[in-house]
Amino acid sequence: SYGYDxxxxxxxxxxxxxxxxxxxxxxxxSSSFLNNINIYxxxxxxxxxxxxxxxxxxxxxxxxxxxxxxxDFEVYNTAISLALIDxxxxxxxxxxxxxxYATQVVIKEDCNVISSWEEYFPNFQQSNPNGFPHGTxxxxxxxxxxxxxxxxxxxxxxxxxxxxxxxxxxxxDGFLTEKGLxxxxxxxxxxxxxxxxxxxxxxxxxxxxxxxxxxxxxINELYNYDSGKKFILVAATGNDGIEYVAMPAxxxxxxxxxxxxxxxxxxxxxxxxxxxxxxxxxxxxxxxFTTLPGSNxxxxxxxxxxxxxxxxxxxxxxxxxxxxxxxxxxxxxxxxDIVKKTxxxxxxxxxxxxxGWGIVDMYKALSYLEADLTEKGINDDLVAWPNxxxxxxxxxxxxxxxxxxxxxxxxxxxxxxxxxxxxxxxKDSTKGFLWDGKNSAGYYVAPGAYIAYYKSEKGTAKTxxxxxx
Numbered sequence: 526s527y528g529y530d531x532x533x534x535x536x537x538x539x540x541x542x543x544x545x546x547x548x549x550x551x552x553x554x555s556s557s558f559l560n561n562i563n564i565y566x567x568x569x570x571x572x573x574x575x576x577x578x579x580x581x582x583x584x585x586x587x588x589x590x591x592x593x594x595x596x597d598f599e600v601y602n603t604a605i606s607l608a609l610i611d612x613x614x615x616x617x618x619x620x621x622x623x624x625x626y627a628t629q630v631v632i633k634e635d636c637n638v639i640s641s642w643e644e645y646f647p648n649f650q651q652s653n654p655n656g657f658p659h660g661t662x663x664x665x666x667x668x669x670x671x672x673x674x675x676x677x678x679x680x681x682x683x684x685x686x687x688x689x690x691x692x693x694x695x696x697x698d699g700f701l702t703e704k705g706l707x708x709x710x711x712x713x714x715x716x717x718x719x720x721x722x723x724x725x726x727x728x729x730x731x732x733x734x735x736x737x738x739x740x741x742x743x744i745n746e747l748y749n750y751d752s753g754k755k756f757i758l759v760a761a762t763g764n765d766g767i768e769y770v771a772m773p774a775x776x777x778x779x780x781x782x783x784x785x786x787x788x789x790x791x792x793x794x795x796x797x798x799x800x801x802x803x804x805x806x807x808x809x810x811x812x813x814f815t816t817l818p819g820s821n822x823x824x825x826x827x828x829x830x831x832x833x834x835x836x837x838x839x840x841x842x843x844x845x846x847x848x849x850x851x852x853x854x855x856x857x858x859x860x861x862d863i864v865k866k867t868x869x870x871x872x873x874x875x876x877x878x879x880x881g882w883g884i885v886d887m888y889k890a891l892s893y894l895e896a897d898l899t900e901k902g903i904n905d906d907l908v909a910w911p912n913x914x915x916x917x918x919x920x921x922x923x924x925x926x927x928x929x930x931x932x933x934x935x936x937x938x939x940x941x942x943x944x945x946x947x948x949x950x951x952k953d954s955t956k957g958f959l960w961d962g963k964n965s966a967g968y969y970v971a972p973g974a975y976i977a978y979y980k981s982e983k984g985t986a987k988t989x990x991x992x993x994x
Contacts, residue, residue: 578671578678585787586666586809590840591888592680595847597980598891603853604722605683605846607668608713610706611660611729612699613651613689615818618661620669620676626686630716632709634693634702651689651818658818660687662831663729665816667839667846676816680843680887681850683725688713690730701730703740706773710743714750723849727842728760728779729835731771741776748778753856757849759842761834762805763796768878770800777803780845780861784810784837785884789871795834797879804861805881806868810837844887851894867893867944893944895978895985907979907986915993916962916969922990924950924977925957935981942974950977962992969994 532542542564587593613629614621629651651660664687669679690709693700710726717724726747736744747756759780763771774781781800784792785807791797792811813836841864849860865876867890868883876882906927914922924937937950937958948965950958960977964970972993979986 577674578669578676579674580676580814581678583814584677586813586840587678587680589785589787589789589809590680590844590885592678595887595891598888598895599682599847599851601682601850603850605681605850606717606720606722606724607664607683607685607842607846608688608717608724608726609660609664609685610688610690610709610713610726611663612658612691613660614664614685614687615651615658615661617819618665618676618816619673619820620665620679620816621685622670622673624668624670624683624685626684629687629689630709630712631692632688632690632705632712634700634705634708651687657831659691659729659835660689661818662815663727663835663839666813666836667725667727667843669816675820677814680840681846683843683846686713686716703732703737706730707739707743710747714743714747714756717755723754723846723853724756725842725846725849726756726758727839728758728773729833729838731761731763731774733763733765733769734772736772736776740773744773744776744778748857753858755857757842757845757857757860759838759845761838762798762801764794764833764835765796766794767796768798770796770798770805775800779804780841781805781881782834782838782841783807783879783881784832784834785880786811789869789884791879792832792834794832795837795879799878801878801881802876804865805876805878806841806865806885807880807883808837808840808885810834810840841885844885844890847887848890848894851891863893864890889946892938892940892946892978895938895940895980895987905988907977907988909977909988909990913991913993914962917994921959921961922992923953923957923959924979924988926979926986929983931957932981932983935979938978938980940976940978941970942976947975 532540534540614625616625651658664685665677667680668683668685669677671678688709690701690705691699693705713726744758750756759782760774762774762781762783770781773779781804783797784795786792811832812830814830844864845860848863864885865882867886869886870883871880908925910923911919939947939950939960941947947970950960953959962969974989974991977988
């Protein structure tokens with residue numbers, strides 16, 4: 526009763542058959558017309574993905590923000606650009622091939638004059654304030670090309686536009702004033718007015734003092750540009766270790782980023798303050814392994830490990846970019862809000878002046894979007910039974926996919942209705958999944974409505990159910 530377009534011998538008495546009418550595997554298997562023929566699915570085999578980049582395992586901060594788990598949820602529905610307000614980027618490092626835009630803008634000022642122009646990057650020599658290639662190191666954390674058998678793994682897939690602002694001279698090289706910063710931001714606004722997609726502006730720089738009306742004016746214009754649908758601004762809090770967030774991180778509309786160490790403590794050098802309670806986040810900023818100039822990494826291992834809030838900021842920039850790429854219809858305030866409320870609250874007392882809203886969690890932010898019922902709704906192919914689920918009476922709730930079998934890499938996750946991850950469901954052979962009502966820590970969850978989210982190479986499905994104790 527089932528026709529086939531093509532039958533071919535694979536090995537010995539094993540044949541592959543392509544079903545003409547696209548009847549489900551389960552339907553064919555249960556058919557009475559098989560005449561003692563055994564059938565099996567031709568499953569897709571995939572590599573167990575770990576980026577091929579040489580120093581991926583040296584990037585502890587990727588695990589701290591759960592980036593490898595989050596990459597499974599990456600969807601780039603729009604172009605994401607990183608506007609790096611810094612000291613320029615060395616284009617000879619292969620981790621920037623194909624993602625570094627062909628020109629780098631130089632904003633140069635002396636004591637009285639500001640001028641700007643572009644240089645084509647094959648001949649570009651980035652400025653090195655204090656003798657260190659700061660912009661090159663910052664850029665790699667956020668967006669180094671992933672899985673290119675070289676260097677490190679960047680957090681998000683972004684095109685980089687470099688704005689070298691440390692070419693000024695007055696008291697010496699590396700001179701930049703508020704005036705120069707404003708001109709650079711104005712240049713960003715003008716440049717991207719004609720470039721489609723979203724833009725994350727990373728500013729791993731700053732000065733002590735309040736946010737001036739001059740700087741505030743251009744930041745407000747960028748934040749509100751196109752009704753908040755174009756720019757997100759991220760800045761480092763500073764490295765003086767005092768209770769005072771540097772400018773521009775203390776400006777309204779900017780996401781201020783402090784640094785943490787390998788054991789999730791706020792770094793001793795990380796500036797903090799009440800500003801962190803508004804749009805503040807923290808991210809690893811101690812012993813960060815990142816990119817340096819050139820293509821020979823053999824002598825760079827020790828040199829490439831650096832610390833500072835400068836390197837926590839691009840981690841947050843990368844997460845913001847990945848989240849916005851997945852939901853380009855959201856405004857900047859909505860994206861910032863998602864990243865804030867999915868951050869790990871270390872002190873569990875809400876936002877505070879040291880951690881802000883917590884340590885950024887890329888996996889939780891992206892998986893939160895997957896659990897958003899308003900975005901995707903419910904798929905009838907995913908069945909939950911019994912529903913309602915009474916833990917004391919039923920013991921387990923079962924999930925199955927209509928007319929399909931499970932593949933080895935298929936997963937089912939449980940979320941609460943706020944979008945918070947609860948637990949992984951257990952596989953029940955090839956038939957479905959089971960969940961016992963416990964969270965990932967092994968405790969029974971509270972009664973209420975929950976979401977089951979199924980993900981496989983065939984696609985995704987989602988359903989909701991009610992749990993009672």
